[in-house]
Amino acid sequence: MKTPPFWGWPHISDSGSICVNDKEGLDYDPDDFEGVLGWLVCEAAKLLHENQLLSEDKRLQAFSDELEGYLKCCGAKPVRCDALLANSQQLYAEVRTHKERARYVSTVLRVNTGSTSTSSTQQEKLGFLDVSIQQLPRLRTNLDPEWRDEFLSRLDSSQYDVALSTEYRGLVLRTANSYGAALVLVYWGRKQKKDEWQAHTYYLQRQDRDYVIQRTGGSTYDRHVVIAGLGAIGSRVAEHLALAGVKKLTLVDHDKFSADNLGRHLLGMDAIGEHKITELEKHLKNRIPGLNISAQKAHINKFLRKGFPQGTDAIVLTTGNSPTERAIIRRAYQEDWPTLIVSASVEAWGLGGHAIAMRPGSPGCLECLYYDPDFQNPVAQMRTSLIAPGQSVTRQLTGCGAFTPYSSIDANRTAMLAVERVLDNLSGYSRWAGKIEQARQAGIQPSATYRSLAEARIPLTLEPPDYIQPECICCSN
């Protein structure tokens, strides 16, 4: 005997399958069939009992949290949707039509707000309706006139008008739930006679930025970050900030990507010969939908020629050029730029990396690390350098083009320090210390700072009061 279809019960599919737990978070002895089955039956009985105790409204509300899952179990197809949906926007279905047994069959591939991204498709207008779970009759993959009549009967007049509008070939139904909303597409395509009406149900596979970030457990940051220098560290800073949900990124660099960069940069072979920023812009736009990104093909000094880039919440300096960064920071302090500035650099041979964040107007800056604290005199080398003074660490492989040897992992670890500083939006100094072996093989002597960090004698993270220098030329006035 065929089981009547289920609808409106949380954790129960249309065929009556009960989901007592998803696959994640379970652990058991794989040979303990009896124990697992016993547990399963108990959990299923418990779940049914709990659902039974709920009022119909509450049960339906709990069910709405799983509406998309229910449709998946029914066999409904997914449709990509990377736009943030709103009532005010006109929605379209990207539809591909093909012939199947002398009939034309239309399939929706994507829902968009005006621009297509798939080939050989046509745009068809969709209506958009906010409906309650109570207004939805039982959904299944294919819908018939009976379902339509029932659905229309549950709508109020304004909803009714949208649902019956002749300009639409389908409806996106948004049903509020405790995670935000479930999105369902009911697509009927071409105009049909009332008694021959047929539609297919799709669930919307959201790819908008808010949803993607929510899936990470994080939240979006309504901030604008300028990243100067898109090398191995800067490119990763950009990617991590984009993935963390930062709203707007401005990338500033004038270098082209070369094969020499492959070993530790985010970009790959496709980018060889191209400007790093244009390739990164492409990469990041593809990586996170809806990211606001601006690529500035310029040296950072040229970019800053007109002064502080208005509306910037943070500037990340990853140029690999200390004098340039120190000059920018001095200027930012002189002109009192209202922004967080983060300078990040990596040390050769895996010894470690630094990220220092500062805010003009507040003491404690990169320049403070260039002072002898006992005499308040400026010193040539950053006092927290991880390599003992006076050693050349650059290497050459081709007879020209010296480079500083460090790995992709070193760059990534350093980038993470910078990213954390940006997201925390706090001044401070973070560093990491790696292993000594590579440096030892290269005949490089580590500094006292490295030894103290490596032996955990001093903290990896410092607050500005720890390193403020009263005579600092940059932040003391």
Add this chain to the structure above:
Amino acid sequence: MAAGSLQYIERYSQKGIFPMAHAQSQFESFHDEILLSFDTNAKLRERREALLKDLKDNIDEDAHGYSHFIQGSYALHTGVTPLPDNDPDMDVGLIFDCSPEDYPDSLTLKKIVRKALERPNRTVKIRRPCVTVTYLKDGKVTHHIDLAIYTLNADSQTQLAKSRETDAVEDRIWEASEARELIKKIADRFEGDDRKQFRRVVRALKRWRDIKLGHANAPSVGLTVAAYNWFSARYDNVDGRPRDLLAIRDLLNELLSNWSWSRLEVHLPVAPNTDLFEKMTEAQASDLKQRLKGLRDSLSEALDQPDTHEACKVLKKQFGNDFPVPPKSDTTKEVFAGVSLTGRSA
């Protein structure tokens, strides 16, 4: 405190900044100045070799064989150059291949050693813990070497000959004394940069003792073992360089907080586990405590100085003229940092 310093402090305290002078470079220069190391001092090595050759050439043929080792501050790497009025000393241990039972009167073996070493240009005197060879030149003492005489008991534990000629026979004893174990314990207590700082701190304290206390009843090994017990290495949180000033001040605070009743007890961590300050009278102990407090307070005062020049003036009063005082820094002067090779990139 100088008026300039007060202005300096006022200037920064208004900003909520309290600069401190750690004078680390000066502590390190001071250490280089007072360091007396057996490994680096050829004169010390020559004196030891000459003495051991003398002993080998002249010791009674019937005496048991022996081996030697350096003990005392050179072995502990805490030797300091003596003050001008003090003659330098050296401690050498002689372990004879025999047991205490072979010489029930420990003085017998000491006399054998004395006989082998007596010469016109030196005096050889048996003291209760050792045989002291004092070298003379033009009638003046140049240096002395203390020879501690050991045998090994059945458990291979070193037994020290404690006897002098004026002692009654029953007081001429062998006493368990693990000098080699002490050397190892102290050497192994700290490693790397911690160990280097430990040795600098002990040397600084020993020089302070020489200046402020003299040798009487406050043996330098007492300070070394106290540091063994209570020293903690201190580093600058920003650049990881050692901070000897903080390490000494914190050690002094530990010492003072461990003062029990009217005195400080510091026991050897090896046999005979004696209290190294036991010979101090209450008055001497009280004096030591006051002086240690004075040193601690001076270190804190130096630390509070915003100017290293002023800090070093305070420190020089405690550690003596070998502690360097740098020229007063002129903050109005244009100072150029120069150019450095950096190992950093992005």
